[in-house]
Amino acid sequence: MIELKSLAEIERMHTTGQFVAQILSELSELADVGVNLLDLEHHVRSRIRQRGARSCYWDYAPSFGNGPFRNVVCLSVNDAVLHGLPHDYALRDGDILSMDLAVGIDGWIADAARTVIVGTPADDDLRLLRATEEALAGGIEAARPGNRLGDISAAIEAVATYYGYPINTEFGGHGLGRTMHEDPHVPNKGRAGRGLKLRAGMTLALEPWFARTTDRIVFDPDGWTIRSADGSRTAHSEHTIAITEDGPLVLTRRLPHHADLAST
Ligand code: MG
Numbered sequence: 001m002i003e004l005k006s007l008a009e010i011e012r013m014h015t016t017g018q019f020v021a022q023i024l025s026e027l028s029e030l031a032d033v034g035v036n037l038l039d040l041e042h043h044v045r046s047r048i049r050q051r052g053a054r055s056c057y058w059d060y061a062p063s064f065g066n067g068p069f070r071n072v073v074c075l076s077v078n079d080a081v082l083h084g085l086p087h088d089y090a091l092r093d094g095d096i097l098s099m100d101l102a103v104g105i106d107g108w109i110a111d112a113a114r115t116v117i118v119g120t121p122a123d124d125d126l127r128l129l130r131a132t133e134e135a136l137a138g139g140i141e142a143a144r145p146g147n148r149l150g151d152i153s154a155a156i157e158a159v160a161t162y163y164g165y166p167i168n169t170e171f172g173g174h175g176l177g178r179t180m181h182e183d184p185h186v187p188n189k190g191r192a193g194r195g196l197k198l199r200a201g202m203t204l205a206l207e208p209w210f211a212r213t214t215d216r217i218v219f220d221p222d223g224w225t226i227r228s229a230d231g232s233r234t235a236h237s238e239h240t241i242a243i244t245e246d247g248p249l250v251l252t253r254r255l256p257h258h259a260d261l262a263s264t
Contacts, residue, residue: 002175002183004201009108010242010249013177013203016053017110017240017251020101023047024114025254027073027101033093033119037075040099041086044073048103056102056109056180066223074100074113081209081217081234082171082226093119096129098209098236102180109176111205112252113238125233127163128212132237135159135188135208139173140241143206143248147198153190156208160188166215171226173206176240200245207238 005013026047027040048055055072065083076084076098077091084098091097095118102111115129138155152173160167173186184196188208211217211228218229228234242249 002202003177004199005177005203005242006201007244009177010201010203010244010251012106012108013110013240013242014249014251016103016105016108017112018255019051019053019105020103020110020112020240021252021254023101024099024112027099028114028116031091031097031099031116031118033091035091037077037086037089037091040075041071041073044101048072051105054104056104056111060180064219064223069224072101074098076100076225076234076236078233079211079227079231080225081211081228081236083224085222085224091118094122094125095119096125096233096235098234100236100238107178109178109180110240110252111176111180111238112240113207113236115235115237124212125235128165128210128233128235131159131163131165132208132210132235135210136206136237136239139206139208140239140248140250143198143204143241143243145198145200145243145245148193149184149186149196149198150190150194151192151198152206153187153195154192156206157189160208160210165210165212167210168215168217170217171209173204173238175203176205177203198243200243202243203240203251204243205238205240207236209234209236
C-alpha cells in the first residue's frame with residue numbers, strides 16, 4: 001500500500017532530510033586519507049544523539065544480513081557498494097567511499113547516499129560517480145504527477161546505458177515516510193510509460209548504483225556488505241524526494257539556510 005503524504009508531512013520529512021544532508025556533507029569533509037571508517041561511524045552516532053534523532057539502521061534485521069545491524073551509517077569502499085559495515089579500516093588515497101544514511105526525526109524518515117573519492121581521483125572513478133549522479137538527477141526529473149514509475153526507472157537506466165554501465169536490479173529505490181522501506185519498489189531499470197501512476201504526495205528514495213563492469217553482486221560473510229561480483233569499483237547516489245503538484249522536491253538536498261539547521 002502506498003501512503004500519500006500531506007504537505008505538512010512532507011515538510012517534516014524535509015526537516016529530517018536537511019539533517020541527513022548536513023551529516024553527509026560533514027562526512028564528505030571528514031573522509032580523507034588515513035581516516036578510519038570507525039571515526040566516521042562515531043561522528044554520525046554523536047550527531048544523531050545530539051539531534052535527538054533515531055537511526056533507522058541500528059537493529060535493522062531484514063531477511064539478509066547475519067543478525068541485526070549495529071551501526072548507524074553504511075560505509076562501502078571501492079568494490080563494496082551497499083550496506084557496507086563500518087570497520088577498522090583507514091581510508092587510502094584513491095578510495096571510493098559510498099556513504100548511506102537513514103534517520104528518523106519525530107517519526108519521519110529521510111534516506112540519502114553520496115559517494116566521494118578520497119585523495120587523488122582516477123578519471124574512471126570520476127566518470128562512475130558522474131554517472132550515478134546524472135542517473136539520480138534523471139530519475140528525479142521524471143518523478144512528476146501523471147508520469148509512471150517506469151519513467152523514473154527508464155531515466156536511470158538511460159544514463160547507465162549511455163555510460164556503458166550494467167545495472168543490477170536486486171536492489172533499488174523504495175517508498176519511505178514513517179518507515180524506511182515502504183511501497184513501491186523503484187527499480188533502476190524499466191520501461192517508460194509503464195507501471196504505477198505517480199501522484200502528488202508520494203515520497204520515494206531514488207538510488208542508482210552501478211559497478212563498472214558487472215551487474216552481479218556478492219555478499220561478504222557478514223551477510224551485509226554487498227560487493228560487485230568481479231571486484232570492479234562502484235558508486236551510489238541517493239536522495240529522498242517528494243512528488244508534488246509542482247514536480248519533484250528533493251528533501252535531502254542541502255539548503256544553506258533551512259530553518260532546521262539553526263537547531264542542529
Ligand atoms: Mg539509503
